[in-house]
Every structure is written in structure tokens, then in C-alpha cells.
Amino acid sequence: xxxxxxxxxxxxxxxxxxxxxxxxxxxxxxxxxxxxxxxxxxxxxxxxxxxxxxxxxxxxxxxxxxxxxxxxxxxxxxxxxxxxxxxxxxxxxxxxxxxxxxxxxxxxxxxxxxxxxxxxxxxxxxxxxxxxxxxxxxxxxxxxxxxxxxxxxxxxxxxxxxxxxxxxxxxxxxxxxxxxxxxxxxxxxxxxxxxxxxxxxxxxxxxxxxxxxxxxxxxxxxxxxxxxxxxxxxxxxxxxxxxxxxxxxxxxxxxxxxxxxxxxxxxxxxxxxxxxxxxxxxxxxxxxxxxxxxxxxxxxxxxxxxxxxxxxxxxxxx
Amino acid sequence: xxxxxxxxxxxxxxxxxxxxxxxxxxxxxxxxxxxxxxxxxxxxxxxxxxxxxxxxxxxxxxxxxxxxxxxxxxxxxxxxxxxxxxxxxxxxxxxxxxxxxxxxxxxxxxxxxxxxxxxxxxxxxxxxxxxxxxxxxxxxxxxxxxxxxxxxxxxxxxxxxxxxxxxxxxxxxxxxxxxxxxxxxxxxxxxxxxxxxxxxxxxxxxxxxxxxxxxxxxxxxxxxxxxxxxxxxxxxxxxxxxxxxxxxxxxxxxxxxxxxxxxxxxxxxxxxxxxxxxxxxxxxxxxxxxxxxxxxxxxxxxxxxxxxxxxxxxxxxx
DNA sequence: TTGTAGGCGTTATCAC
DNA sequence: GTGATAACGCCTACAA
Numbered sequence: 001x002x003x004x005x006x007x008x009x010x011x012x013x014x015x016x017x018x019x020x021x022x023x024x025x026x027x028x029x030x031x032x033x034x035x036x037x038x039x040x041x042x043x044x045x046x047x048x049x050x051x052x053x054x055x056x057x058x059x060x061x062x063x064x065x066x067x068x069x070x071x072x073x074x075x076x077x078x079x080x081x082x083x084x085x086x087x088x089x090x091x092x093x094x095x096x097x098x099x100x101x102x103x104x105x106x107x108x109x110x111x112x113x114x115x116x117x118x119x120x121x122x123x124x125x126x127x128x129x130x131x132x133x134x135x136x137x138x139x140x141x142x143x144x145x146x147x148x149x150x151x152x153x154x155x156x157x158x159x160x161x162x163x164x165x166x167x168x169x170x171x172x173x174x175x176x177x178x179x180x181x182x183x184x185x186x187x188x189x190x191x192x193x194x195x196x197x198x199x200x201x202x203x204x205x206x207x208x209x210x211x212x213x214x215x216x217x218x219x220x221x222x223x224x225x226x227x228x229x230x231x232x233x234x235x236x237x238x239x240x241x242x243x244x245x246x247x248x249x250x251x252x253x254x255x256x257x258x259x260x261x262x263x264x265x266x267x268x269x270x271x272x273x274x275x276x277x278x279x280x281x282x283x284x285x286x287x288x289x290x291x292x293x294x295x296x297x298x299x300x301x302x303x304x305x306x307x308x309x310x311x312x313x314x315x316x317x318x
Numbered sequence: 319x320x321x322x323x324x325x326x327x328x329x330x331x332x333x334x335x336x337x338x339x340x341x342x343x344x345x346x347x348x349x350x351x352x353x354x355x356x357x358x359x360x361x362x363x364x365x366x367x368x369x370x371x372x373x374x375x376x377x378x379x380x381x382x383x384x385x386x387x388x389x390x391x392x393x394x395x396x397x398x399x400x401x402x403x404x405x406x407x408x409x410x411x412x413x414x415x416x417x418x419x420x421x422x423x424x425x426x427x428x429x430x431x432x433x434x435x436x437x438x439x440x441x442x443x444x445x446x447x448x449x450x451x452x453x454x455x456x457x458x459x460x461x462x463x464x465x466x467x468x469x470x471x472x473x474x475x476x477x478x479x480x481x482x483x484x485x486x487x488x489x490x491x492x493x494x495x496x497x498x499x500x501x502x503x504x505x506x507x508x509x510x511x512x513x514x515x516x517x518x519x520x521x522x523x524x525x526x527x528x529x530x531x532x533x534x535x536x537x538x539x540x541x542x543x544x545x546x547x548x549x550x551x552x553x554x555x556x557x558x559x560x561x562x563x564x565x566x567x568x569x570x571x572x573x574x575x576x577x578x579x580x581x582x583x584x585x586x587x588x589x590x591x592x593x594x595x596x597x598x599x600x601x602x603x604x605x606x607x608x609x610x611x612x613x614x615x616x617x618x619x620x621x622x623x624x625x626x627x628x629x630x631x632x633x634x635x636x
Numbered sequence: 637t638t639g640t641a642g643g644c645g646t647t648a649t650c651a652c
Numbered sequence: 653g654t655g656a657t658a659a660c661g662c663c664t665a666c667a668a
Contacts, residue, residue, distance in 0.1 A: 001430050001450055003661055014639045019663065029637060044450050048430050050371030051661040054644045068397055072584065075393055079386055082414050091424070094412040096400050106409070112319050112366055132319055132362050239588065266390065270557065270588055321645055332655045337647065345653055369645040372660045 002043045010043075011036050022047075053113045058136075061091035062292060063110045064119040065103050068096035071236060074121070076264035077142075077281050081119065084285040088292060100127055111137045117292050122146055124185045140291050142284065144186045154287045156280050157301040158188050162195020165231045165259055165277060168306060170203060173315035174229035174257060178222065179209040180241060181233040189233060192261075196231060212237060219248030222256055228315050235260035235267045235276055242274075242311065253313035263307050275312040277304035320361045328361075329354050340365075371431045376454075379409035380610060381428045382437040383421050386414035391552060392439070394582035395460075395599050399437065402603040406610060418445055429455045435610050440464055442503045458609050460602065462504045472605045474598050475619040476506050480513020483549045483577055483595060486624060488521060491633030492547035492575060496540065497527040498559055499551040507551060510579075514549060530555060537566030540574055546633050553578035553585045553594055560592075560629065571631035581625050593630040595622035 004022070008015045013032060020028040021036035022045075039045075053059055062085045066074060078094060085092040095106045100123050110118050111133045118137050122144040129139055129148030138150055145153035162179075169177050179196045182189050193209060200207040208225055210218075218241060221227070232238035238260030242252050252258050263278035280302040287297050322340070326333045331350060338346040339354035340363075357363075371377055380403045384392060396412060403410040413424045418441050428436050429451045436455050440462040447457055447466030456468055463471035480497075487495050497514045500507055511527060518525040526543055528536075536559060539545070550556035556578030560570050570576050581596035598620040605615050 001453065004663095005661070015662085016640075016664090017638060020638085023663090027637060032637080044426075044448065046426060046430060047663095048372060048661050049427055050368035050431055051644090051663085053368030054366060054372065054646090054661085055663060056644075057663085068400060070393065072390055072393070075388070075390070079414065082386060083416075086416065086420075091427070092414065094414065096397065096410065096412065098401075098404065102404075108364060109367055109409070112364060113368060130362070135319065322647095323645070333646085334648090334656075335654060338654085341647090347653060350653080365647095366645050369660090370647090372645085372662090373647060374660070375647085 058116045065095045066121040072266045080281040084289045107133045143188045158191035159195035162192040163199040166199035169229045176227045177229045178227045183211045218244040229257040235262045257312040273310040275309045376434045383413045384439040390584045398599040402607045425451045461506045476509035477513035480510040481517040484517035487547045494545045495547045496545045501529045536562040547575040553580045575630040591628040593627045
């Protein structure tokens with residue numbers, strides 16, 4: 001790693017002249033510029049990233065800090081975001097962290113480096129972000145909002161998703177629809193639950209929500225509630241449910257219909273039969289890209305596209 | 319983000335004194351140290367990472383550069399490595415890249431920052447690493463070796479894995495064993511293939527290897543070759559195979575036995591029935607940790623533990 | 637057209 | 653026990 005000073009000595013010019021050549025600045029003869037540029041090329045000169053950071057030049061890397069318990073959905077979502085960031089010519093790095101403290105530590109580091117934007121998936125809602133983090137970097141949070149100056153929460157309309165799920169399953173003739181979800185305190189979870197409950201009550205149906213932990217006795221629950229359909233918070237949970245039901249001798253979709261959410265590519269190739277509501281990953285990507293390029297976010301929130309496959313059937317077979 | 323100079327002015331001392339307090343160095347009175355430390359705490363002082371990098375202090379972050387087409391196996395392997403690195407008190411970042419050029423760019427950046435070690439999963443064997451990359455950072459490559467000064471290739475004995483697979487399946491009475499693998503030029507793939515071929519020939523059996531792309535006609539292939547067992551390069555491929563066979567009306571394991579490789583946690587919860595050889599992720603983690611801490615690598619290479627579940631049966635049912 | 641000086645935040649070293 | 657100074661690599665601004 002040759003420095004700009006060494007490069008200057010090599011060419012027999014001053015550091016300032018090297019800088020002019022490197023940045024296409026005026027006030028330098030074509031001949032000198034050529035000479036410097038050639039030497040730079042030859043020695044593989046690159047400015048030291050740390051030096052640029054010190055000078056307060058905003059770094060060109062976009063950092064993404066996520067809890068390490070990520071799963072295939074995040075993997076695919078991050079890949080979508082990565083492509084978007086890369087399309088901007090910026091670097092993209094992922095920092096997996098074990099808890100909120102580590103997350104803050106990572107964010108502080110990127111902030112100190114003057115990363116202009118960091119994407120974050122908080123471990124739970126309303127994690128407070130201290131001023132020294134948000135001072136120089138705009139934090140974009142996914143799935144859960146954060147507390148703190150100039151933080152942007154990017155989320156599709158999760159409540160509507162809950163309603164859409166009920167509407168679809170009801171349109172297939174189901175009246176006893178169970179909601180399977182998680183206990184973690186997160187906007188995506190709470191909002192979808194609200195939407196589900198609302199839509200059920202509008203139809204005079206009784207909402208029944210159960211949390212992941214209690215899924216061990218799923219078949220018994222289904223029998224007791226006479227449920228004909230399951231709305232699962234994501235595809236992973238849906239697959240777990242399908243397996244539990246199969247083990248208890250219940251057929252999907254003949255006995256019970258199962259609807260998931262996400263439709264992430266990896267999951268689809270792993271289990272191509274699942275009927276599901278597709279998470280709008282491209283919209284998330286676009287919103288992140290807009291923040292990075294300083295544009296205003298799109299106001300309109302997209303819905304979750306229904307992908308009909310083999311795990312939801314009309315009630316009573318068909 | 320307060321600087322050490324500002325901190326010094328605040329406390330009415332010099333920058334040098336602040337430094338002494340911050341680093342528990344001698345030549346400072348207890349009272350002054352206390353004062354500085356308190357102020358540092360209060361203002362949330364943290365040294366600027368870029369400044370440290372400039373001074374040639376080796377950075378405390380371990381970078382991992384991987385092709386973005388990673389899949390669940392890598393996800394789980396990286397999580398294992400992450401925990402190991404974190405146990406050392408170091409930071410861990412992942413950079414997903416689209417191709418070799420991007421990979422080099424990322425490595426150059428970390429090298430310029432004086433990251434002492436970078437873990438890398440090359441897109442194919444023998445990718446050349448220029449001197450400006452390897453000068454300051456030791457590159458540990460997984461799955462495929464790299465060309466370049468002071469590069470360390472960390473890999474279990476893949477050849478033995480191929481032999482172990484054949485030995486196991488042969489012990490179950492299988493004589494016509496197909497090998498399903500990938501066409502990518504990678505050590506892990508080639509070595510396992512060598513082991514498989516060797517072990518087959520030793521037993522007087524005919525090795526038949528097919529590449530992923532041609533799996534569309536898998537059932538026909540199995541019928542034509544009268545194969546009773548499939549050895550798949552990884553669990554993902556194994557699952558694909560199982561599905562293809564099922565679609566053609568072949569039962570697993572009654573008609574055909576299927577053996578995978580990896581046993582990564584996420585995959586297991588997705589498809590818990592697969593009999594597989596477990597990739598020694600903890601050993602990889604330990605080797606990486608040894609490189610980071612400057613210890614000599616363990617010479618003994620571990621085998622792949624056999625995890626017997628439901629997809630391999632004795633030939634002729636059982 | 638070119639060279640020089642100063643500053644960014646930190647650490648190391650020498651002087652007092 | 654403390655302060656001043658130089659150094660790292662880079663950029664900006666000013667001087668020649």
C-alpha cells in the first residue's frame with residue numbers, strides 16, 4: 001500500500017501535485033498528470049480509507065447491522081438490498097451482532113467513521129439510539145422502529161397484511177382462522193396481529209392468536225378450535241406448522257389450509273408448495289436506496305402480493 | 319464524537335496526559351487520571367477508528383468476504399465463526415460480493431485498514447491474491463485455496479469424506495452408488511469426488527458422477543444405472559434430489575437411499591429427516607481463531623460425523 | 637504550473 | 653507528573 005507522499009517522491013513532484021493528478025483538478029500540466037497517473041496505476045495506489053474518514057469525508061460504505069439469529073428471510077432480503085447499494089457504486093457490509101449492546105457498539109463505530117447511512121434490524125421496538133450515533137449517520141430501521149434523532153423506519157403496511165390474509169382465507173370459505181405468530185415485541189408482529197384481529201371481528205369471526213412457543217400442541221389446538229385455516233406470521237413458521245400437522249395425521253390443505261408470509265427465494269426453492277403473501281423486498285431496497293441518495297422516501301406503501309400454491313384450499317375440499 | 323484534543327482542553331490538560339489516562343500508562347497522578355476518565359465517560363469518548371488505522375495499529379475487526387450466492391450452509395458456518403471471533407473480543411463483519419473483482423476490492427480495503435486477518439470464500443480455486451492485499455493481512459480461505467503470499471487454506475479432509483460416504487453406503491449393502499455434485503472448480507468438490515472414485519474402485523464398483531445441472535432427468539438416470547443410493551455433495555442438493563425422486567414416484571429410502579453433507583442447523587430444522595455427514599464447522603471456527611490469535615493451526619484434520627436419520631436404508635428395505 | 641503549510645485524531649517520544 | 657512535538661496519509665488553501 002503505497003502512500004500519496006511516496007508516490008510524489010517517486011515521480012519527483014510534490015504531494016499536492018499528485019493530489020491534483022489523482023482528482024482531475026486543474027492547475028497541472030497534461031504531461032505531469034500522465035506521469036503521476038501511470039505511476040499510481042503501476043503501484044496500485046489507493047487512498048487510505050482511514051485517512052479519508054479522519055478528514056470527515058463521508059465514507060462510501062453502507063453498513064447493515066442485524067441480530068445474528070437471522071434466518072433465510074433476512075439472508076434474501078439483505079441480498080436484495082446489497083444489489084441496490086452496489087448499483088449505487090457503494091460498498092455494503094453486514095455486521096451480525098448478538099444483542100442490543102453489540103448493535104450500539106457497531107453503530108457507534110460506523111458513525112465515528114462517518115458512514116452516511118446504516119441499515120439496522122433492531123432486536124425489539126423502540127430501541128433508543130444515542131445522539132453520538134445519529135449525529136453523522138442516518139439510521140434506517142427495518143421491522144422495528146427505533147427511538148432517536150433522524151431515524152427512518154422503513155416498513156410496508158403490516159396491518160393491511162393481516163387484513164389481507166383474513167380476507168383471502170375468508171374468500172376461500174374459511175371461518176375459523178388461527179393466527180400463529182411470535183412473542184417478540186416488534187412492529188411487524190404487532191401490526192399484523194392488529195390487522196388480523198380487526199378483519200376477523202369485522203366479519204363476526206372470533207380471532208384466536210397463538211405464539212410460536214405453544215405450537216407443540218398445534219394439532220390439539222386445531223381440533224379444539226375446529227380451525228380450518230392457519231395464518232402464519234412467516235413461511236418458516238408455516239413450514240413448522242405443516243410438519244406438526246402432518247405428524248398428527250392432518251392433511252394440508254385437505255384438512256387444514258396454511259398461509260405463510262415472505263416468499264423469499266431461498267425458502268421457495270426449499271419448500272415450493274407453500275401459499276404465501278410476498279414480502280415487498282424490492283420496495284424495501286428502493287426505500288433504502290432513496291435514503292442513501294438523499295431522495296425523499298416514497299409515501300405509498302405496497303401490499304403483499306398473494307402467491308397461490310398448494311397449501312390453501314377452499315373449505316370442504318376443492 | 320468528541321476528540322482526544324477536545325477532551326484535553328475540557329480537562330485543562332494536554333493531549334498527552336489524556337492519552338496516559340486512557341491507556342493506564344504510568345507518569346500521571348491518580349487525581350488527574352480520575353478527572354480525565356470521568357470526562358471521557360461523560361462525553362462518551364471513543365478513539366476514532368480511522369485514526370488508529372492510519373497509525374498502523376492493526377485493526378481489531380476480522381472481515382469475512384463471501385460470494386453473495388451463499389445459501390443456508392454459509393449462513394450457519396459464518397454464525398459459528400462469528401461467535402468464535404466475538405469470543406476473542408474482536409469485531410466481525412461480512413462483505414457479500416458479486417464476483418472476484420469485487421472480492422479483491424473488498425480485500426484491498428481491509429488490507430489498507432490493516433485488518434490482521436480476513437476470511438474469504440473464493441469463487442473458485444487458486445484465485446491470485448496480489449501482494450498489496452497479503453502484505454498486511456493474513457488471508458484465510460475456506461473451501462477453495464488462494465494463490466498468494468502467506469495465505470492459509472483451512473479445510474477438513476474432503477477426500478476422506480468422499481471415501482467415508484462410500485464406505486457407509488457400501489456397509490448398508492449398496493453397490494451402485496451415484497455421486498451428485500457441482501461443476502464449480504473448487505477444492506471441496508474435486509477432493510470429495512476423488513475420494514468417492516477411489517473408494518468405489520477399491521471395491522470394484524463403478525463410480526458414476528453427475529453434475530447438478532443434469533439433475534432434471536435424475537429419475538431416469540437412477541433407473542438406467544440401477545442405482546440404489548445417492549451421495550450428494552451437500553444437503554441442499556440432497557433435498558433437491560429427494561424431491562425429484564418423489565415426483566417420479568420413487569420412494570426414499572425404500573427405493574433409493576440419499577446421503578447428504580453439511581448438517582447445518584438451519585437446514586436441519588427445515589428438513590429433519592436427512593441422513594448426512596456433518597461438516598466440522600466448530601473445527602473451522604477453531605482454526606480461524608488460532609490464526610487470529612497467532613497460534614499454529616491444528617495439524618489433525620477431523621472427519622465428518624455421520625448423522626443417521628431417515629433417508630438411508632439397508633439395500634432391499636430395512 | 638507547481639510547492640508548501642496546516643489540520644484531521646491518535647500515539648510515541650523527548651524534554652522539562 | 654506533565655507538556656510539546658513529530659508522525660501516520662490525506663486534502664485544502666495559500667504562496668510562489
